[in-house]
Amino acid sequence: MAKHRRQTNTAARAAAATTALAAGAALIAPAAASAAEVRVPNTPIAVQVPGIETVPGIAAIPGIDAWVPSLKGASADGDVRAAIARVKALPGVNNVPGFNDFIANVEKQVLPAQAATSYSAPAAAPKPKPAPKPQPSFGERVVSIAQSKIGSPYVYGAAGPNAFDCSGFTSWVYAQAGKSIPRTSQSQAYSGQQVSLSNIQPGDIVVYYGGASHVAIYAGNGQIIDALNSGIPVGYRDLHMMPIHSVVRF
Template sequence: MAQHRRQISSAKRNIAAASAVIAGATLLAPGTANAAEVRIPNSPVSVQVPGIENVPGIAAIPGIDMWIPSLSGQDSDGDVAAAIAAVKAIPGATSVPGFSAFIADVESRYAPAATQYSATAAAPIEEVAPAIQEPSAGQKIVDIARSKIGSPYVYGAAGPSAFDCSGFTSWVHAQAGKSIPRTSQAQASAGQPVALSDIQPGDVVVYYGGASHVAVYAGNGTIIDALNSGIPVGERPLDMMPIHSVVRF
């Protein structure tokens, strides 16, 4: 675990360096009164994006306040699909690592399904209700993991209110009806190996050469994990740490 903490410290320094580069680029641009800070959740990396805070109904986008802290507590009424389309059209919104993946994931889960119609020559057009699809086993795991975002990291904890990294992945799988090993190394060995190119939501991503950290793949290039002491459970970019392997249970 000491090795894991040293590796996390290195990852934090790398994030801080990336933040400094982005901050430097921001300082070179002309000041904009309506710019809002878009920040990678649970990290110091952020970008000032002009105009994004003024998108009508932006506070209605689920989870947007994790990326734009200034929206926290604002009225969440609004057209989610229209707000997402407006955010995607803003120059600079895609420059924050992981933000485009977050928007794409929300759009796939919350954008209204297109109305379907059927017609015959002898009958008027009738509206057909869209089929209701049950979420996949992997998506259930992701939904359970998201429900614990913000929970504190505690070494040796395995839920339900605090977690370490492998305690989090094992607890999430248990809630989905899957019993998996408790430690990160055992999870890396017991799961079915999956190529990174075939990764799916719900898979366990193993990090570092010693398989000392694990996370739940959330889709669209992001993971959900219990990262380290002082950092709560959160959604982060898939490639923010060296990937050891991917396994599926």
């Protein structure tokens, strides 16, 4: 009876020891790391790199399946730029001969192309402002003012703004252009700069008759504008309608 108890106790101790040993082994053995084989193409050289297979978008890196065979047939969707950055950060990739050079070449080929697709053309250069219109000459202003009074009545002794005699008309027009000239036709004939008929310009004053008794404004194209006489309103006339005394420029 005592011998049986000794055997039973011995068996119990052996079973307990076996259980403890199994438990200890479970604590000591490390858990298998999640890793993928990175193989140098066309060589037997391979390195286990933990985490490389789970990098998001890694299959989108061109040529990666030649280095990580387990990625063959995987969906090539994802952000190549982000995937390359994550792969380069894995410590184990430095142990794979030539892998870093492969990644560097992919960066040269892929990343500039991506940058080009996101490039936005510079804003169009602003259109140049149109050149300012040339200001009219003094003579052109004189003619324009004279034209504005075409149709006004002739009244002896009137000097505008609604009725004129000949010298009243010329003196009023010049005053509106900013230049004061004598009031009478004779004074106008002998006050300005004498110019030849061949050099006449729009805005010049044309003096008529031997006694300089009539004046008009040269409008160009062989025409004058004047206040001729009673019953005839201010209007265009032919330059040679009357005998020319002189041409005067102020």
